Amino acid sequence: MRVLLSHEQDDQVGAQLLADLDGVQVLRYDPAASHLDAEQRTAHVLIPPYRGSHRPRSLLEQLPDLRAVQLLTAGADEWAPYVPADVLLVTARGAVAGPVSEWVLSAVLTLYRQWPALIRYQDTETWAHRRVDADTLAGKRILIVGAGAIGTAVARRLPAFDATATLLARTARAGVHATTELPTLLAHHDVVVLTVPLTVETAGLVDDAFLAAMPDGAVLVNAARGRIVHTDALAVELRHGRLRAALDVTDPEPLPTGHPLWNCPGVIISPHMARTVPGTPRLCYAVAVEQIRQLLVGRLPPNVVTRRVPP
Incomplete structure (x- = not known):
């Protein structure tokens, strides 16, 4: 399973945690980029970045093999209107x-x-x-x-x-x-x-x-x-x-x-920072990695969003 992971500093912990999953290949990407290269386009899972998670929404149309978008947030409203119906949308509910x-x-x-x-x-x-x-x-x-x-x-x-x-x-x-x-x-x-x-x-x-x-x-x-x-x-x-x-x-x-x-x-x-304390990225990625672990064994992740939000 190929997982597209942001190359930004806050997301480095994600690479460390995903490395412990057998059967996962991590592909790094720039969440501010407008285009993906040929290898990045083969990804099965997209993880939006810890900060400014809405930025890579425009990349969805460049991912023909996408199976899931794994968020690092408890809320899904920034992504729900944009993720195709046949692609799973999964949150990090419980992390923060x-x-x-x-x-x-x-x-x-x-x-x-x-x-x-x-x-x-x-x-x-x-x-x-x-x-x-x-x-x-x-x-x-x-x-x-x-x-x-x-x-x-x-x-x-x-x-x-x-x-x-x-x-x-x-x-x-x-x-x-x-x-x-x-x-x-x-x-x-x-x-x-x-x-x-x-x-x-x-x-x-x-x-x-x-x-x-x-x-x-x-x-x-x-x-x-x-x-x-x-x-x-x-x-x-x-x-x-x-x-x-x-x-x-x-x-x-x-x-x-x-x-x-x-x-x-x-x-x-306060400026939307209730979750922001030292170690928050690790908390979010720990939950996200567990959702991906469920996907790897053919199970539906517990944090799948079933009720989408309109724009």
Whole structure:
């Protein structure tokens, strides 16, 4: 099986891990190139690069023997509309549950403990004793929309802070509520965490009605995709001071200079880097290599995407 692998530095670990698989030939490529050479065109599996994974989409039409596109991300929305129906699209679901769940907790604690305000006081050398109203995560109710690897990792970590989690997924199962219960659940939770993939059903999920159902003072955390949240509707709630938010993703993205969201009160924004910690490429490639191992023995990889997203 010939696997097309980016030659960039972040992808070197992929070559090391793939070398342990018998029956795999690694072909290196430039993800910024517009053409593949004759040998590269014989690849059976394409792995988009760790950074800027959308770049080699135009190469798909040059790969007549392609069987699978193996992503290094949990989400498939950047590739799903472009991969032919007869080619498997496989994610690295589960690889970054640890780093992203850590980001979620750090973001919520940052807002509750009023770190943005305290740092602004520090910048002016002001001893702001009792000038901010800090809060605690203890006793808070956290609604996690998306009960996959990241959502469940967040839920596992919350008891350490004496907070309780409610998990929500498309279909109900033990310990997980169905999305049909969302309107009722929103009013009874202090924090709403988004960890769902971007699909036809979740695009624009967080609209005016969703936000209006959240209680005063609640926090929205988006660790999923920017298009899940209606940006203008969220900005209205933030400007009125009724809700707060922690965003790792936005719509549009990257958030341009001058966009109103930058200056909304009660929001903290990180530039789509919730998963980025030392060793993240290895985490992603470890999962990707296991998916390819399943392909090698004729099995369907567990992370195959079955629901494609339109452009």
